[in-house]
Amino acid sequence: MKQLRIRDNAVVPQSTFCEISGITQKIANKTLKQLEREGIFVFPEQIDESDDLAAEQMILQGVNDCYYSGNVMGFLGYGNERLVITSRFADGETDYFLQYLLNRVMGYPNVVDLMTDADQDNALFHLLVFLFPRYLKAAMRKGIYKTYVQRDYNDSNVKGVIDVAQHITRNTPFVGTVAYHQREYSYDNALMELVRHTIEYIKTKAFGRKLLAAVRDEVALVVNATLAYQPYHRVKIVADNRNDPVRHAYYREYRALQRLCLLILQHEQHQIGSGSRQIFGLLFDGAWLWEEYIHSLLGDRFYHPMNKRGIGAQWLFSPRNGLIYPDFVSRNHMQRVIADAKYKPMQNIGNRDFLQMLAYMFRFDAKKGIFCYPETGQAGILHFQLNKGSTYENNVAAREDICVEKHGLKIPSKASCYESFVAEMKKQEQVFINAMQGIAT
Structure with missing residues (x-):
């Protein structure tokens, strides 16, 4: 098997990809929207949930003699070729950082080392299976599909x-x-039958029943709705769903669940990537994972507006003009603080980020703004005071009442194993939480 590892948000010479030319030709200069139609599974669904991904974004974009990787991490495969995209904040060959984010944000148990599993197809399959409860719960919020x-x-x-x-x-x-x-x-239709077949298949796995326990009520509803279920109907049900995907916008969560079920069930029929659809993959939006991870650390001290879902919408102007979604707004309205999760190195947080932050601060009468970013060097706090005056009058001076800070959360390096990485992350998290609590109190 031919395999290449690259990092997200990197510039890589095109000659590096000569060993995996097949997969490179399949994905280079194609948008996420195009690749999603060909079998790539992007989490979260970029059009519905992610503020940072766009349907026009590319995994690999060719510029001169180099490829620029995007803001996604994960696995891609084509035939016997594999492309693994790790986090740029990971240390060395082993991406414990991505595994930790998946565990904290999505509840993935430590069942596989995502970037060192000798069988990348099985690693990918485990990831797909552990996505199932989340997607089932999201779809069932709309009721049983009829x-x-x-x-x-x-x-x-x-x-x-x-x-x-x-x-x-x-x-x-x-x-x-x-x-x-x-x-x-x-209610007993091809889609619900597909979900039932997926549930029954997951139950046969060693971790299956424990995994489905988190969605026990949803599983019961599916079982009760699919009275015509027969195990030997699986091939027909899979074919029916491939030929008739869910199209109605209201049921977009069921469309995502349908795609996931098809990937899981087809893995058993033939290994992922073989057969009629040769390209496969599972990608995660790094910025979305980082933002949700920071949200888990900040707790209930901050509001967390979410774009695309329409949750916590704010407006710059009246009447209802200039729609904005700041990442985090402190609940303390007497000393308001705006926080922004940035999945980028400290030195890359620049002018556009400052302008956006100041707009949010002005809107909410906040005196302090904070950028929360991953730090691979020496973690600390950089403090910036807003200027007043003008160079034309030669009276520029720092204001004492308004400031912006960069708070780095140290990502451990040189960890000998995943357990050691987790232990060190817990220490760094506590340092970060203590600093944020002192600010937002």
């Missing part, structure tokens, strides 16, 4: 269109029953 299905009957109570061929085959000589079919609005 749609029209065609049912075949053979009885004396005719209510639909007579199926002449079946009637002749099944009712000759005539015994008083008629073969017919009827369209019904039902």
Whole structure:
């Protein structure tokens, strides 16, 4: 197997990709929206949840003789070629940082070392399976999926269109029953059957029942709705769902769940990446993971508006103009603080970030703004005072009442194993939490 590791947000010479030319040709200069149609699974769904990913963003963008990688991490495969994209804040070959973020944000247990598993297909498969409860819960918030299905009957109570061929085959000589079919609005449809097959498949895994325990109520609803479930129908159900994807915008969560179920079930039929669809992959938005991770550390001291979901929308102007979604707004309205999670090195937090922060601070009458970023060097706090005056009048001076700070959360390096990395992260988190609590109190 040919494998290449690169980092996110990196510039890599095109000659580096000569060993995996097949996968490079498949993904280079293609947008996430295009690749998603070809089988790449992006988490979160970039159009619905992620503020930092755009459908037009590329995994690899060719510029002159180099490829620029995007803001995503994960696995990609094509035939016997593998591309692993690690975090730029990871230390060495082992990306404990991504594994830790997945564990904190999404509840992934430490079942695989994401970047050192000898069988990358199995590593990817485990990731897909552990996504299932989250996607099932999100879809079931819309209720059980219901749609029209065609049912075949053979009885004396005719209510639909007579199926002449079946009637002749099944009712000759005539015994008083008629073969017919009827369209019904039902919960027991191809999509719900697909979800049921996925649930039953996960149950066969060693970790399956423990994993599904987190969505026990949702699983029960699916089981009760799929009375026609039969294990030997799996191939037909998979084919029906591949040919008839969910299209209605209201059920976009079910569309994501459908895609995930297809990837999981097709892994058993043929290893991911083989067969009719050869390219596969699972990618995570680094900026989204970092923001949700910071949210888990800040706790209930800050509001957390979320773009795309329409949660916590704020406006710069009245009437309702200039829509904004600051990452974090402190609940203490007497001494308001704005915090912004930045998945980038400290030196890359520059003018555009400062301008955005100042706009948020002005809107909420905040005297302090904080950038929270991953730090691989010496973690600390950089303090910037807002200027007043003008160089034209030669009276520029620092204001004492308004400031912006950069707070780095130290990412451990040289960890001998994942457990050692976690222990060190806990220490660094406490330092970061103590600093933020002192500010937001």
